[in-house]
Amino acid sequence: MAAKKTMQRQGYKTGEFVVYPAHGVGQIVDIEQQEVAGFELELFVIDFAKDKMKLRVPVPKVESVGMRKLSETGDVEKALKTVQGRARIKRTMWSRRAQEYDAKINSGDLKQIAEVVRDLFRSENQPEQSYSERQLYEAALERMAREVSVVNKITETEAVLLIEENLAKGPRRGPKPEEEAAEETAGENGEEAAA
Helix, strand or coil: CCCCCCCEECCEECCCEEEECCCEEEEEEEEEEEEECCEEEEEEEEEEHHHCEEEEEEHHHHHHHCCEECCCHHHHHHHHHHHHCCCCCCCCCHHHHHHHHHHHHCCCCHHHHHHHHHHHCCCCCCCCCCHHHHHHHHHHHHHHHHHHHHHHCCCHHHHHHHHHHHHHCCCCCCCCHHHHHHHHHHHHHHHHHHC
């Protein structure tokens, strides 16, 4: 079987990884011609291997559906800095916040996905998440990890670990060693004073 030649349309070529907003990172495996309603149409065939799914996107509709090239390394670094920030939780009803988080995840924008990861992350010493919070967090983490792994040429598992390392650098993600030592000292001093 002969190797397929690389084809290119609108700056995208076969073999290239792209981001499709509603599904995350996929790879263009072909550019095919199809007749639809009597019109010849060129379609990008995008393979989402992890989801076992192929998507066909009409070449002229690429911009309107929000398909984009992978982020640059600098954008990945900015996203990793974003997850280190302080969580911004609005005091609105959960259903409204959940819709906003879902919209951010499906925007395809790495920075917005990183904001969802940051806002929904819970460390060991924080209160438990609800089932729906956990689902949204995991969806955002997976989307972010897929793009980070392809851009940084690492496995998805390594990408998740990298994101989690950056999350741990954020504020109030756990007691700092000097705080723990201060608490222990205060406890010992309190016992002595009571004796």
